[in-house]
Amino acid sequence: MADSHAMEARGLKVAFGGLPILKGVDLCVESGDLYGLLGRNGAGKTTALRCLLGLLPQATGELRVLGAPANSIHDVPYGLGVALDPPGMDDSLTVRENLELACVRGSISGGRGVDEVLSLVGLAHRAGNRGDKLSHGQSRRAAVARALLGSPRLLVMDEPLSGLDPEGVETLLALFRRLSRDEGVTIVVSSHHLREVEEVCTRVGLIDGGRTLLEGEVRDLLEEAGDGLELRCSREEVATNLLSEMTGVREVDNLGDGLVRARLDAQVDLEAVLKDLVHGECRITSFTPIRASLIDVFHKAVRQADAEAR
Amino acid sequence: MGFIRALRGEAYLLTHRRGFRWALIATVATVLLHVFGSWILLEMNRAAGGSGPGESGDWNFWPRFASSARAGLFLVELFLVGLVAAAFPREIASGAIRDPLMRGISRASLLFARAVASLALPLILGGTAIGAAALGAGLFFESGDVMEEGFAVFEEHEVRKEIFLALGHGFPSLVALAGLAVFVSAWFARGAVAVAAGLALVLLPGVLPSGLSSWSSWMFTSTLPGLGAESYLGKAAQFAAGYADALPRSFDRVIQIGWVAPWPALLLCLMFAILVFKNREL
Numbered sequence: 001m002a003d004s005h006a007m008e009a010r011g012l013k014v015a016f017g018g019l020p021i022l023k024g025v026d027l028c029v030e031s032g033d034l035y036g037l038l039g040r041n042g043a044g045k046t047t048a049l050r051c052l053l054g055l056l057p058q059a060t061g062e063l064r065v066l067g068a069p070a071n072s073i074h075d076v077p078y079g080l081g082v083a084l085d086p087p088g089m090d091d092s093l094t095v096r097e098n099l100e101l102a103c104v105r106g107s108i109s110g111g112r113g114v115d116e117v118l119s120l121v122g123l124a125h126r127a128g129n130r131g132d133k134l135s136h137g138q139s140r141r142a143a144v145a146r147a148l149l150g151s152p153r154l155l156v157m158d159e160p161l162s163g164l165d166p167e168g169v170e171t172l173l174a175l176f177r178r179l180s181r182d183e184g185v186t187i188v189v190s191s192h193h194l195r196e197v198e199e200v201c202t203r204v205g206l207i208d209g210g211r212t213l214l215e216g217e218v219r220d221l222l223e224e225a226g227d228g229l230e231l232r233c234s235r236e237e238v239a240t241n242l243l244s245e246m247t248g249v250r251e252v253d254n255l256g257d258g259l260v261r262a263r264l265d266a267q268v269d270l271e272a273v274l275k276d277l278v279h280g281e282c283r284i285t286s287f288t289p290i291r292a293s294l295i296d297v298f299h300k301a302v303r304q305a306d307a308e309a310r
Numbered sequence: 311m312g313f314i315r316a317l318r319g320e321a322y323l324l325t326h327r328r329g330f331r332w333a334l335i336a337t338v339a340t341v342l343l344h345v346f347g348s349w350i351l352l353e354m355n356r357a358a359g360g361s362g363p364g365e366s367g368d369w370n371f372w373p374r375f376a377s378s379a380r381a382g383l384f385l386v387e388l389f390l391v392g393l394v395a396a397a398f399p400r401e402i403a404s405g406a407i408r409d410p411l412m413r414g415i416s417r418a419s420l421l422f423a424r425a426v427a428s429l430a431l432p433l434i435l436g437g438t439a440i441g442a443a444a445l446g447a448g449l450f451f452e453s454g455d456v457m458e459e460g461f462a463v464f465e466e467h468e469v470r471k472e473i474f475l476a477l478g479h480g481f482p483s484l485v486a487l488a489g490l491a492v493f494v495s496a497w498f499a500r501g502a503v504a505v506a507a508g509l510a511l512v513l514l515p516g517v518l519p520s521g522l523s524s525w526s527s528w529m530f531t532s533t534l535p536g537l538g539a540e541s542y543l544g545k546a547a548q549f550a551a552g553y554a555d556a557l558p559r560s561f562d563r564v565i566q567i568g569w570v571a572p573w574p575a576l577l578l579c580l581m582f583a584i585l586v587f588k589n590r591e592l
Contacts, residue, residue: 050591054411056591057588057591058591073412074312074411080412085405086405088404091404093327100322101319101326102409102413104315104318105315105316105410106413131404
């Protein structure tokens with residue numbers, strides 16, 4: 001495995017009580033990536049992260065984190081910050097004490113201190129609250145704060161946005177962006193908040209049914225998916241035929257009731273498409289360009305996987 | 311060194327978790343109440359025409375100190391199982407166990423640090439119980455030779471020696487109990503089950519069928535100073551109160567086994583704990 005890989009899994013498999021959960025996951029997080037690990041609920045995102053972090057000893061495959069095998073994760077002492085699900089705050093300690101405990105255990109003296117990380121996640125006013133007095137979202141923030149202590153080279157966050165209010169989501173996304181851009185921190189975020197992931201991540205991996213469905217640069221995946229077009233007209237058959245014959249139009253779906261959707265190459269001139277449709281007398285009532293999104297990429301990959309499974 | 315950092319973390323937990331503080335307070339309170347309760351009962355007995363100081367061994371400092379220390383150690387043993395056995399299952403369920411493992415601390419280092427901290431618990435809690443018993447008994451009772459109806463039954467140095475020996479005798483089994491608590495903590499997924507299993511093992515020697523009872527002293531839990539069915543401290547307290555036959559010669563064998571049996575048990579508990587914990591899903 002190359003040194004530039006902050007985190008890598010090859011052929012990751014794991015079973016619980018004989019039931020296979022991960023059946024062959026391949027992931028590769030390069031140093032400096034802001035990596036989004038996507039998947040439906042129960043797809044195996046959390047399990048994959050737990051395996052990579054050496055928390056599930058029964059996992060098989062080639063698993064490495066910052067150059068160390070997953071089962072020797074303790075060999076990467078000061079480069080790792082982790083916030084998994086559940087957040088793992090000790091309920092009998094205050095938020096500040098939880099963070100101080102992490103500093104003691106990690107022998108953290110330099111880098112970001114307790115007060116700084118609490119301010120970064122907007123939790124300074126709750127520093128004196130015990131773990132069991134925090135809301136779900138506050139516990140998440142506290143776990144993220146703990147992961148940020150010191151100067152981690154790699155941050156692994158499992159569903160960090162889950163349970164956060166919109167302001168909290170914004171705060172964390174801005175923080176991830178800044179850490180990645182300004183400090184070169186590699187960040188792995190598992191989430192099913194696809195819009196947010198698309199907004200900040202440079203690369204994504206999609207897990208479904210215990211397997212990796214796709215992995216790549218967000219930009220490339222969006223380009224491959226292509227921008228779209230949604231139009232409403234009274235002569236959808238004519239519009240479908242016309243669109244199918246145009247260059248740069250990849251696929252056309254006649255959804256009935258006057259609704260037609262099409263996928264377009266990036267260089268297609270939308271004005272020319274509209275002009276052709278008007279000349280073709282499709283009787284258009286609405287014409288809406290749609291930007292390609294990770295949601296489309298996700299749905300397409302999942303649909304394909306479901307079809308193959310059938 | 312991951313182990314040293316893990317140990318410092320355990321020390322931090324000991325000084326900051328409320329459970330430990332409450333255990334200390336409860337131990338002191340129980341011991342002082344025990345001494346005070348004994349004094350009230352003896353005073354009531356005297357008021358009803360019973361014996362007073364110098365007339366009965368019960369009024370002597372040493373038996374009161376020994377029995378109050380035993381009451382405190384009884385509680386310490388319960389706390390030891392309760393606090394230590396429930397710790398790992400709770401930390402695993404909440405996910406708190408993961409953070410130290412991501413900070414350059416191996417599972418083995420974390421477990422050994424927990425074991426060392428747990429072995430220190432009986433010293434701290436037990437020491438507190440003994441100290442509180444000495445303080446409480448000193449406040450209400452006079453030390454000296456053990457008297458019965460005006461005659462010295464035992465000289466003070468005999469009784470003191472026996473009680474100090476009994477307190478020392480309880481130490482190996484208390485330490486082994488901490489090891490047992492670490493083992494059940496590493497083994498069971500639920501805190502309540504871990505505590506129940508720990509207590510069941512502690513109480514097992516007392517419920518063994520008669521055919522097996524001669525073997526029970528080999529189980530270190532039978533010689534625990536508080537909960538043990540064959541507590542040397544319990545016998546020493548009776549002896550100090552003037553019961554000359556409280557420490558029969560046949561009990562010598564139990565005492566000898568009690569010095570030895572806890573150490574292999576401690577070793578086995580820690581070995582099994584590390585084996586189990588290494589393969590736990592966290």
